[in-house]
Amino acid sequence: MLNLYDTATQSVKPLALRDPGKVSIYLCGPTVYGPPHLGHGRATLVYDILRRYLTYTGLEVRLASNITDIDDKIINRANDEGRPWQDITTKCENVWFEAMGKLGVQRPTDVPHATEYVEQMVNMIHTLIERDAAYVTDDGVYLSVTAVPDYGLLAHQSLDDMLSGGGDREVFGAGNKKHPADFALWKFTKPGEPSWSSPWGDGRPGWHSECVVMSLELLGEGFDLHCGGADLRFPHHENERAQSVALGKTFANHWMHNGFVVDPEGEKMSKSLGNVMNLLDLLEKYDARAYRMLLLQTHYRSPVRVGQDNIDACVSALAGLDSFAARTSAHADGEANSEVIAKFRAAMNNDLDTATAMALVFDTVRAANAAMDAGDVATVSTLRASVFEILNALGLALSAGDDVDADIVAKGVALDAARAAKDFATADAIRNELQSQGYVVETSKEGTRIRRG
């Protein structure tokens, strides 16, 4: 049973399932108006690990994750660049999934788009108005937060407390709203903007409505888990929940939020601070697995700093694991050690303690390497199977790197022949040549192993 921190109750509690054997998860996806950044990468990796682990434990996982393809930022960019807004959303979504593919993130089971659910949103807003939880102004339709008794549940702050602080921020749309915390469900269109028709006037949906409609339609009332980055806790998730409460519908049963990615100075990466790092740059420069490795060694709720030193350490650690995969590739026929697997599950069930799980992996690899040195093949195969089972459940693929061309293999044979003949000058020359081509060359009594570095 997976125990998971729940933001609503501020405690670790079992993830209860509405339908036995099945997990329903809603993950807030990106607004497609720019390239994915490190924060997006962290969120998708964290929930990819969660999803894979749940699947590994035998559950059927339905993961719905939306694409916000209509939003002020999209419209602004379209206007700035004089392009159709659909041009931007389509392109950005393609870039998004390409990047996620490189990260090894499995595509969600459902990828709803906001623009596909406008009619349902209009219907929902209509119901909210009927229930006296929303009202029309001259610039849109707003939800009345005072109609939601426990508004602030996720923010852990009452409405009064929220308003008492906050310094001197300008309240968006203050002039039109009954309460400063009321938020837009529908925004009336301005000239030149994309719009849909509604009983109150042409316009477009506010950000917080799509997730309510799509999660309830795809996953149903009382779905198991709602997740996203910590920055979505408030206002986005609070406001999703508020709409659902105002509708009289049971929303998510459990709320999960991942921690931030911070910059080298320890500050949150944020678009407004201008210190975001592009995920595509990272993927271009490093082994994509390094980011997953870094996150696996960090608890998902802790902030994580992504720096060159960090990533380099992960690249080195991966090299060791790849090397292990390569040297034990002849012993891939074992069954996992039940004790190791039990420890793995215990760690994961404890609020996804992936750092402990990785420590277990490294310990097991060391034990298997030692068994390899000792010629204890039976132990090697069972420990190797354990390592691969765990890493597979975490989405971390190892590369034995043994898919080298025949002429390279031939050079390895030549190298061995030279060594056997004690012609070390020739042997070293061959090795240097291979290494300069980027291969890792490991000679041993069993023969030379050449793999991609």
Next chain:
RNA sequence: GGCGACGUGGCCGAAUGGUUUAGGCAAGGGCCUGCAAAGCCCUCUAUUUGGGUUCGAUUCCCAACGUCGCCUCCA
């Protein structure tokens, strides 16, 4: 101002009311090797500060200092 999180060794980063406080990276020594690489073994350095509770705290409580987040752009 309100609410919350956190301060662990050279770096990253877990865990825990008590024999020796994970793991990764880096560093040093050894074994192995023709020499390397890979691997194995060994070693090194830590719980911000000050009080309190306790037989005993890094862990619980209080305070200080510091860092970070949220309080209607954000994964």
